[in-house]
Amino acid sequence: MAEIATNSRPEDGTRQGAGIRALLEEPSVARGVFWSLLGVAALLTVLRPWLPDGLVRIPEALLMPWRDWIDAAFDFVAFDLGLIHVTRFLSGILEFVLDAVANILYGRARWPRFEALPWTVVASVAAITGYALGGWRLSLLAGGTFVWAAVIGQWKWTMETMSVILVAAPLGFTIGLLIGIWCWKSKRVEETVKPLLLVLQVLPFFSYLLPAVIFFKVGPTAATVATVAYSLPPMILMTTLGLKKVSPEVVEAGKMAGCSRWQMLRYVYLPSARTEILVGLNQVIMLCLAMVVLTAAIGMPGLGAKLLEAMGSFKLGRSFEIGITIVLLAVVLDRLSKAWVVKQPEHFEKGTPWWKRNIFPIMGVAAFVILYLVARGVAEMDPMPFDEVSFPSWLVGIMDEVHRKESLSQGREFDASIKAFLSLDWVNAITYAIRYVVNVYFLIPTEKALLYLPTPAVIFVITAIAYRIGGVIPGILALIFFSIVAQLGYWDRAMLTLHSVFMATFIALLLGVPMAIYSVRKEKRAKFMILLCDTFQTFPSYVYLLPAVMLFGISPVTVIISILIYTMVPVIRYTVEGLRNVPPELTEAADMSGATRWQKLTKVQLPLALPTMAVGLNQALVFAFFMVIIAEFIGTRDLGQEMRRTLAGTNLGWNFVLGFSVVFMALTFDIAINAWAEKRRKLLGLD
């Protein structure tokens, strides 16, 4: 679709330009250009020892003072034009809402100044809501999650986290839905918004830190803004996608029924696009919870901050327990919201009494009132020191708040068992062997090779690949974008970043695709796989970084592993999706013509699933670019490490130079792969 649009745009160059483009898309010419670009790159590499320094790396003298320019531009927009007053005004409104929710959930001293809710109240209301929406399983999950949070001794932190999520997720969903509808209405909006979204997604987190703090005030407000910014892109994309796919028959029916424009949207388009919008909602929730830990650096209260604190004093067990809570919250919120959207309105027979129609709200209110009074009333009545409390009042007290010493946290025991595991000789021997072989024979040599290549050679190779798979426009963009990266002045670090990204994505494909193929054979397995994906996407990556360091030391292989866990998720998710959506007629046709399982897979299923898998690969690359910066937490030498340095002394301009080096590299691959997937899909008649 995008292809058609670019072709038919009148301002798209003169006739001559179109002629050159058509020529360059001619297969024989394309092949020639591709190989000659590669040839030049090879030549430059071979001749490297004799090349003048200026051809190996851009000389310092030719680099522009980007840092100063960005600093000046930022100061001008923020302070001279007064953008900061606008954002501060908005964050004032946001703060009011956040404070009110925070007061209700954990009694923060703000309007409306209630006392904190006892955990039993929240857990039972969650359980009843779960039952009303999705039966006893959901009830158990929703109630159980909050019981877990309380008895493990994380209640207050959980509520602090929830107080932000309950604002950020609906906000992200609504804004995303609205922008998504707008993009669907207007082609021009879509074309402006799409690249912006991508920049939002791949701009490293360290670049958000300072602007968020300056514009939106450190605290829950900055955290909410950053979270919403991260969770928007998939929501917008999925909404637009869903609305575009609504079948013309449905639209005709709506028109015949005489729907107004609003009614068309509300009763025809949105319900028909429900599946895609639901996927968007799922991603909003997952990303919100994935941001819980990162945003702790800009004032997100609760679980994330506690997790970082636990890691700072090396309490693995505690941080692991916090990680579990975050995942549980993600799963509960996701399932509850899905069940709510899917639920059909209930119909009662005439004459059903009022209480029967509203049984669940009544139960909810009753549980709320009774438990609130029991927990709160009795606790207030007897202000005895904790040690002397009798059993019944202890029980009541515990219904209000579980104290640290009463909690079931197994943090210490967990720490001890990890340490014991790590001191086993065979564990050490295996991890040492892996570390030695992978680092010394694989990662370090490839890294050195990439650094050896002259800058223009790398640019040519990437241009050639982008041109070959994506076409002329992606090729030209690759040339421009990588030249910008070279000009920004951190080429070596950019190459190290790229190296980690490539390696992690490559290994993710190697492991993820077979796993996905294996899992789709049975529906149950596929479902389990998707649940696993959800879990790993929200489980805070920081938690497994430390055990990884203990196993493999601070070395390249640890960095790759930590990125790999993230990049596997989209590879598996989209491969499963792609294989599942192969039309059954086609697989049956293959069966009838006597294809073996292997033939069916390689000749029918995989080719048809390939465009979807490409989207997964693209996501994997985006995730890898995101995680490679986070992996700085372990210790890297790439752009992420340099970005950390910019935080000392708040060098905003410098920070953005590095951030944009990442953005331009990520954009190049995104554009090329998307163009390829689009072409492919058209070829297969899938759109």
Next chain:
Amino acid sequence: MKTKLIMSAAAMALASATASFAADDSADPIIIPIHNWSSQIVMSHAVGQIFESMGNNVEFVTTDSQAVYESVRLGDVTLELEVWEGAFGQSFRTALEKGGLHDAGDHNAVTREDWWYPMWTKDACPGLPSWEALNDCAALFATAETGDKGRYLDGPVDWLKHGKERVEALGMDFVVVNAGSAAALWAEIAAAEADKRPVVVFNWTPNFAEAVWPGEFVEFPAWEDGCDTDPSKGPNPDALYDCGNPADGYLKKAAWDGMKDKWPNAYDVLTKISFTNAQIAEMARLVDIEEMEPEEAAEEWLSANEDVWKGWLPEGAS
């Protein structure tokens, strides 16, 4: 719940006693930033509780320990209790130049940040803590990636240590690898502890690690003023950074410029606050070893050390 009630009752009693002094402090909450290491968190809570006992409102916000100075400057955060010379000196000075925050005095505590090893390392390399002896044992510290050179694990780059420069200036057989975070450093030490492997890493005091893994700092040529700017200082006449880090770096407090007018009483207390190394280590211990919550640890510390902090309160307060 109950301990909290008693605490707040005590706070209330104190508050009424000091009401006349706290009268001119604003009722807006004083925002105290907390970071991700225990001593800073407990200290922040302890100071917060002192402010509360004077009738002030206090709130905490978690922030990045470098970006926080921008927030103090803008007045979004009121103060910062642990400004380490080595790690945060630069962020602090940058913000100071831009204006909006100022130095609110030093703690009694001195900080030391340098090469360090856990005790078991000494068994393998008995000449320690001298740096020459360390260099002679360099091969002991080799890892899979460093060949026969030793590996020194330096702190995160934003702490601006100069490990690499020092290795070159002193001609040591070490490769410098930067850990990305304090937690990554602990993970390496813990992994080494399992099989008593020798390691030499960046570490600092006061710090919880001292209680978990006893160890020593490596003794480098003593710091001379100008060692980082004048090549002639230190043993190598042609190189910078050929000395150990200063063994007595400052630990400061910083305050937002507006604090003085908005909360004059609290500000007055802030300038008097001064913790010692032992007190800071004790605060960290309560959380890291005794497994208390920071709030409880702060209460516990305050009640055990009344003679320390009561003196900082406005006269006639207690």
